[in-house]
Amino acid sequence: MARVFVAGIPGTGKTHFGEWLRENRNYFHLDMEDGFRSMSELYEAWQKGMESDDFNVFVTLLYKLPPNLIMTWGFPPHAIHLAGKISDAGITPWWFDGDRDAARRLWAVREGHGDTTYFDYQCEQIDERWKDLQRFFGLNVIRVIESQDVRLSEEVIADRILRVNEV
Numbered sequence: 001m002a003r004v005f006v007a008g009i010p011g012t013g014k015t016h017f018g019e020w021l022r023e024n025r026n027y028f029h030l031d032m033e034d035g036f037r038s039m040s041e042l043y044e045a046w047q048k049g050m051e052s053d054d055f056n057v058f059v060t061l062l063y064k065l066p067p068n069l070i071m072t073w074g075f076p077p078h079a080i081h082l083a084g085k086i087s088d089a090g091i092t093p094w095w096f097d098g099d100r101d102a103a104r105r106l107w108a109v110r111e112g113h114g115d116t117t118y119f120d121y122q123c124e125q126i127d128e129r130w131k132d133l134q135r136f137f138g139l140n141v142i143r144v145i146e147s148q149d150v151r152l153s154e155e156v157i158a159d160r161i162l163r164v165n166e167v
Helices: 014-025 040-052 056-063 077-088 100-111 117-128 130-137 154-165
Strands: 003-008 028-031 069-072 092-098 141-146
Touching: 003 014, 003 077, 003 154, 014 028, 014 069, 014 154, 040 056, 056 077, 077 092, 077 117, 077 130, 092 100, 092 130, 100 117, 100 141, 117 130, 141 154
Parallel strands: 003 069, 003 092, 028 069, 092 141
Antiparallel strands: none
């Protein structure tokens, strides 16, 4: 079992991969964008941490989650210190990367419209902070999408990530 945190460029399938692990490998998927509001204690600790920059309670609660954990979050790159708090809880960070044009197309389809303003903004923020992101994620970068919208299969991604992270 592994405790994994997946971030990356929009449209690379972070949430989809988390759901796939939940359905196919019995992982607990914590979707930081919209899936954990029902976990009131954890969500409240996260909100308090966002207000105070003290994430000690949140990190303590992360330790109580199942050992087979996948967290997904398309976090804003300026908040890399928050990703560091997740890493401090023994959750290994991975970055989903790939062809930006393909990711933009898939993101627009998922969102149901052709306005890619948010996608472009997020990618600009990633580019501006890439050196910091690269230092944080290190070798844990996986190219999951290529041009022509060709994706790595969930099995290939899981085998690579979980093989490296198994405890």
